[in-house]
Amino acid sequence: MTMWVFGYGSLLWNPGFKPAETVTATLSGYHRSFCMLSIHHRGSVEKPGLVLALDAGDAICTGVAFRVAEPDELHVLDELRERELVSSAYEEAHLPLALRDGREVLALAYVIKRNHEQYCQFDLERQAQMIARSVGGRGPNPEYLFNTVEHLLKMGIHDPDMEWLTNRVRTLT
Numbered sequence: 001m002t003m004w005v006f007g008y009g010s011l012l013w014n015p016g017f018k019p020a021e022t023v024t025a026t027l028s029g030y031h032r033s034f035c036m037l038s039i040h041h042r043g044s045v046e047k048p049g050l051v052l053a054l055d056a057g058d059a060i061c062t063g064v065a066f067r068v069a070e071p072d073e074l075h076v077l078d079e080l081r082e083r084e085l086v087s088s089a090y091e092e093a094h095l096p097l098a099l100r101d102g103r104e105v106l107a108l109a110y111v112i113k114r115n116h117e118q119y120c121q122f123d124l125e126r127q128a129q130m131i132a133r134s135v136g137g138r139g140p141n142p143e144y145l146f147n148t149v150e151h152l153l154k155m156g157i158h159d160p161d162m163e164w165l166t167n168r169v170r171t172l173t
Helices: 070-084 124-133 141-154 160-172
Strands: 004-007 021-038 049-067 090-099 104-112
Touching (some): 004 090, 021 104, 049 124, 049 141, 070 090, 070 104, 124 160, 141 160
Antiparallel strands (some): 021 090, 049 104
16 A cells, blocks of 8 residues: 655645655545644743644645655654654544545544643634744744745645734744
């Protein structure tokens, strides 16, 4: 079976591997949400940041499907697990994607565990305040937001909440 990976946040602009193929894709039943406290990559235990996660719901998330070259599959899987499962807030899942070109594939995706202590739901202003002041092992939280929104816009994906957050965080930093 061919390995596909679904990117909806930082994987859009930093997959961490060279994909054999990249295709815009949609995932039904999930939405992109700043619903995960980041205590490693974009924040700390003392000052948590926020990162995107796939949260279940009546929605569609548009992102990117990356096909992994067969010789790279085990290495890519190991690296993704090291990166994404650092705190066990994500659950690894194989979910059906509809590719822009009409194909349907199963892709590896990382979904938030709603019962995990890092799961959160905050209003946009609180999200902006947290993102504006947080820094983690992979850098400033605003950089994560700005890079993600920039890549979504390049793909023609307009997310009003994320665009509002970008404007608000720019005024706070």
